[in-house]
Amino acid sequence: MKRILIFQTAFIGDLVLVSSLIKSVAKTYSEAEVFLVCKKGYEAIYEGFQYLKGVIPYDKKGIRGFASKLKSIKFDAVFSPHRSHRTATLLFLSGIPLRVGFDTAGFSFLYTRRVKYRRNVHEVERNIQLLLAVNKAARVDLKPELFVSKDEVGKVREKFSLEFPFAVISPGSVWPTKRWLPEYFASVGKYLIEERGLVPVIVGSAADIPVAEKVFRQIPFAVNTAGKTNLRELMALIAGSSVVITNDSSPTHFASAFKKPVVTMFGPTVKEFGFYPLGEKAKVAEIPLYCRPCGIHGGKRCREGHFKCMRDLTPEKVFPLIDEVLKDGDFAEKRDVGS
Structure with a gap:
């Protein structure tokens, strides 16, 4: 895979915790460029984060327009911890071939790979299941991490x-x-x-x-x-x-x-x-x-x-x-x- 997307437009805490998934994806697919979509205004959280090629802010307006933007980047796969109907629809319209999301997500049928949402485990462990469903030999890193100089x-x-x-x-x-x-x-x-x-x-x-x-x-x-x-x-x-x-x-x-x-x-x-x-x-x-x-x-x-x-x-x-x-x-x- 050449380009991989992580999609998380929820609250700040959720966005911080997705860093473990980002790291694990980047370490597993070391030759790929990894991008993150987050809620507009939160992109500063990932400044200087070595595991990301770029951060794409989304204001949660204009599903078709944003889907077209993602389509133009030609992602090979997307991992989506975010479980809204909007997210599933947007990613379907983006045409990304491999779309991995949770089975409890709204419109989960629009994902090409549905992963069981595990309860009573930490969010970082839950998110990693999205990657493990695709690659059982993934290089898993369960520690959240951010960068501040x-x-x-x-x-x-x-x-x-x-x-x-x-x-x-x-x-x-x-x-x-x-x-x-x-x-x-x-x-x-x-x-x-x-x-x-x-x-x-x-x-x-x-x-x-x-x-x-x-x-x-x-x-x-x-x-x-x-x-x-x-x-x-x-x-x-x-x-x-x-x-x-x-x-x-x-x-x-x-x-x-x-x-x-x-x-x-x-x-x-x-x-x-x-x-x-x-x-x-x-x-x-x-x-x-x-x-x-x-x-x-x-x-x-x-x-x-x-x-x-x-x-x-x-x-x-x-x-x-x-x-x-x-x-x-x-x-x-x-x-x-x-x-």
Whole structure:
């Protein structure tokens, strides 16, 4: 095969985790050019990624026009973890000879090879099944990976005057019920300062500014970068950090890709969905409840009206997990943040 396409236009976290599939495809077909289609606006995530020939942004408009664009590139195969009807239709119209997708995808009959969607396994392992269905001898690499240069880390540290080791705190989420309480994040921030000597750096998008401000106002000496970074700068902050404390959201997967210690709060969602943090220093903070999980993405409000999955997950339950992932004191200054 001369040209191979990976198609993933879902959320940022899904896009980060598809890096394992990209690497495995590139290593298996070392002579081929590998391209990625992602949602427009997310292409910066894969800047400098050595396993890709190029990234093609898609704004999810004009199926026929975009299909024609893909057809003109003459791909030999496409692997699609994305399971929407739109994606299956678009790839069918692109005329790519080998189209590999999951059997649970919308309009899955439009794929030339349908692969069983495995539940209760991590997303990276699930995605790799697409490749193994075509090549059982594939060179599989299950570790997510992204690239950020030391220069990028240096510039973002300079931008926010980060002269000391720091921890990233990510209190936001698109889904309200996936957000741990701001006062709990604040308690963790104080703990990181007092017990670990780490400056808490709060991150988030423009939409996360209100919750980030609530956390920031409660932590002395914290730095609030919410709404002040682009994707590359967010990645650089995570790559340069000593530890990441986050909700079940994309910073979890960025931390995995940069091999960072990470503690992730799981409330309405569970590890069995396959989106937990990976790595030797990755921990999930959660408590057992009869009502968990309440949905794949959480929701706008607790269906039971008590929100115990987050309220009862107190900071005191999280402190030991932070100590565990940081027990060797191997902070960012001692690490090579580049890939």
